[in-house]
Amino acid sequence: MTTSHVIVGDGIAGSSAAETLRERDPDADITVITDEGEALYNRILIKEFAKGKLPEAPISIHEPEWYDERDIDLELNTHVTRVDSDGHEIHTHTGDVYEYDKLLVATGGTPTQLPVENSDADGIHHFWTFQDARAIKEHAAEAERGIIVGAGLLGIDLAAVCGAQGIDANYLMRGNRWWRYALSEDGAGIIHDALEENGVTPVFDSGVDRFEVDDSGAVEAAVDPNGERYDGEFCGVAIGLTFNTEWLHGSGVERDGGVVVDEYMQTNVEDIYAAGDITKFQDVLIGAQAQNGAWGSAKEQGAVAAENMVADDEAERFEWVSSYSITHFEFPFLSFGHPTRGDDEAERKYSDTEWRRLAFEDGQLVGGVLIGDLSQQSKFKQLIREQRQVADQKEVLLEEEVDLDMLEDPPEAN
Ligand SMILES: Cc1cc2nc3c(=O)[nH]c(=O)nc-3n(C[C@H](O)[C@H](O)[C@H](O)COP(=O)(O)OP(=O)(O)OC[C@H]3O[C@@H](n4cnc5c(N)ncnc54)[C@H](O)[C@@H]3O)c2cc1C
Numbered sequence: 030m031t032t033s034h035v036i037v038g039d040g041i042a043g044s045s046a047a048e049t050l051r052e053r054d055p056d057a058d059i060t061v062i063t064d065e066g067e068a069l070y071n072r073i074l075i076k077e078f079a080k081g082k083l084p085e086a087p088i089s090i091h092e093p094e095w096y097d098e099r100d101i102d103l104e105l106n107t108h109v110t111r112v113d114s115d116g117h118e119i120h121t122h123t124g125d126v127y128e129y130d131k132l133l134v135a136t137g138g139t140p141t142q143l144p145v146e147n148s149d150a151d152g153i154h155h156f157w158t159f160q161d162a163r164a165i166k167e168h169a170a171e172a173e174r175g176i177i178v179g180a181g182l183l184g185i186d187l188a189a190v191c192g193a194q195g196i197d198a199n200y201l202m203r204g205n206r207w208w209r210y211a212l213s214e215d216g217a218g219i220i221h222d223a224l225e226e227n228g229v230t231p232v233f234d235s236g237v238d239r240f241e242v243d244d245s246g247a248v249e250a251a252v253d254p255n256g257e258r259y260d261g262e263f264c265g266v267a268i269g270l271t272f273n274t275e276w277l278h279g280s281g282v283e284r285d286g287g288v289v290v291d292e293y294m295q296t297n298v299e300d301i302y303a304a305g306d307i308t309k310f311q312d313v314l315i316g317a318q319a320q321n322g323a324w325g326s327a328k329e330q331g332a333v334a335a336e337n338m339v340a341d342d343e344a345e346r347f348e349w350v351s352s353y354s355i356t357h358f359e360f361p362f363l364s365f366g367h368p369t370r371g372d373d374e375a376e377r378k379y380s381d382t383e384w385r386r387l388a389f390e391d392g393q394l395v396g397g398v399l400i401g402d403l404s405q406q407s408k409f410k411q412l413i414r415e416q417r418q419v420a421d422q423k424e425v426l427l428e429e430e431v432d433l434d435m436l437e438d439p440p441e442a443n
Contacts, residue, residue, distance in 0.1 A: 032057045034338060035119060035127050037109045037276075038135035039063035040072065041324055042305025044091060045331035046133050046338075051099045053339040059101045060127060062119075064108040065158060068093055073324050075162035076186040079169065080193035088159065109136075112280045114298050119276075131338040134277065134288055134296070134303040135331060138270030138322075143178065147240035152248040153264045156187055165265070169194035172263035176251045177229070178237050179267035180207045182322075182353060182364075185220070187265030189357035192227030199259045200224060201235040201251065211368040211398050213376055216384045219400050223358040232259070240264070270322065272307050285309055287320055292346045294334035302338055304330035312367075313348055314413055315395050319367055326351040350410040354403075363403050366396030366413050375423035385427065389420035405431050 034050050036043045039061050047061050069091040077083040096103040108122040112132065119127050140155035142148045152172075154165050165187075169175075175191040175198030177184055184200070185207065191198035200207075206217035207224075221231045235257070241250040251259050274284050283289040283297045287309035294302045294310070305327035312319040321327075329349050336345040355362040360382040371388035378384045383401030387394055387409070394412045399405070408431050412419055417436070419426060425435045 032130045032339075033128060034059045034131050034133070035129035036061045036133040036135055037063075037119065038133075038137060038273075038305070038307075039065065039069050039103065040135060040137050040305060040327065041069065042137070042307075042327040042331035042334075043133065043135035044069040045328045046135065046304060046335040047096075047101050048099070049332045049335035050339060051101060053336065057339075059099075060104065061096065061101060062104040062107050062109055062121070062127070064106065065160075066106050067159060068096065068103060068105070070159050072157075072159075075159055076156075076190065078159075079156075079162040079165040079186075079190045081166060081170065082193065109276050111276055111278075112282075112301075114280045114282070114301060117300065130300065131341075132301045133331075133334055133338065134282070134301065134307060135305045135327075136273035136276070137306045137327075138272045140183075140267060141269045141271045143237055143266055143268060145237055145239050147242050147248065148266070150240055150242045150248040151246055152262050153240065153266060154187070155266055156183060165190060166194075168263055169196060172196050172261075174198070174261045175229075175263040175265070176201060176237075176248075176259050176261035177265045177267075178251070179265075179269075180204070180209065181267065181269075182208070182355070183267035184265070185224075185355060185357065187267055188224060188229045189227065190265070191263070192224070192229050192357070195228070196263055198229045198263075199261070200229050200231045201237060201253055201259065202231060202233055203236050205233045207231065211364060211386070211388075213386060215378045216376065216386055216398060216400060219360070219382055219384055220358075220362075222381075223360070227357075232257075270306065274307065289318070292348075293337045293343045294330055294347060295337065295343075302334040304334040310347060313346060314350065314416060315367065315370070315390060315393065317390075319370075321351045323351045323353045325349075348414070350413045352406070352410070360401040361399075361403050363399045363406055364396070365399075365406060365410060366394070368396035368398050370395050373420050375427055377427045379429060387423070387426055392418040392420045394419055394426075402429070408433055 111120040175196040177200040180202040235253040288303040292311045352365040373389040376386035387397040
């Protein structure tokens, strides 16, 4: 009997699942449904396009022929509105119904709007799709003053777009530093200096209380909670993602700030799997539920989900140390694992542009941030994979060149 696999979402998670499904099950019916108007493209690279540093062509990953060659049905511009898990059917906005034997939820998230006055005004950009990038690039090329909100990994992309496009921008941040959940003042200071060098001014203990608009409804300023007014006709907001789970209402699929899955990417509902940004997954390396917003992790989750969908069994576990790099500055930047978790930490600054911070939980290394020198990353990832107890050996781990042989083995348990 032919198995019918339906994948909702053609981001890297959905697309990687489709590829693995076809490799493992040559006879299956495979359908990929996306509400975007284009097949998989490189979401990581759209910031380089918005900066004006890359043309459109290399950003596309799959042309429609890629699906044809693999006998995969690709439905573009199709929004899935509902799943009937008892009937094994999904419904689309056009009224079409697709039956599935196995369903993969790979619908990712949508940028969250600031809950303030005029937050949907013209000139306020959120950054997730290629279409967003096209609008950002066009506007940024002509804008002179900018406002960026959201002191995290996506906010800094919008700040870098301002820098590359010659926009004089203020970067409004809560607290006293960029990405304060993962960086100390020393580490963030390196980023602040680099932002300034790019024409972007960090503004601390700030944020947005409201946007002001002109007579045509276009944004012209942001007013922060201190009453300070910042002019800007280009505004970029990146305060987090709202996961695209509304179509799962009534399906019985457990959601808890994301779709809950085990280490096999299975949800609590039979024959429904999930992969990518949308998952709240069981991370076997840290023995806890976790979330990851990173390309490599989403790709691997898609492949693991597909293996288990084909096997109709718990064939493969998701075991992965995620990483996320920033390439906007003259020095490299990498976060790995879960740098915002932990009950203990260690950090050191090595030079004006070199810094390291390691996060530990229950004695294990769980994540970190490297600025300037990424050469030790594979050692840290190895320690995470080995789940070694190393939190009491910080001096060894903070050496510029880490010698893993210098780590003492933990005392034998009685
Ligand atoms: C500007 C930017 C820069 C980034 N830079 C990096 C980086 O440097 N390194 C890194 O590791 N990660 C980076 N990321 C994050 C990375 O791109 C994501 O983690 C990854 O793309 C997630 O893939 P996904 O397949 O889970 O979700 P997505 O790529 O979000 O795909 C989900 C798809 O599902 C579609 N969809 C949603 N709801 C429905 C529905 N109801 N019906 C039909 N279709 C639906 C969406 O339109 C979307 O196409 C960046 C992201 C952005 C936006």
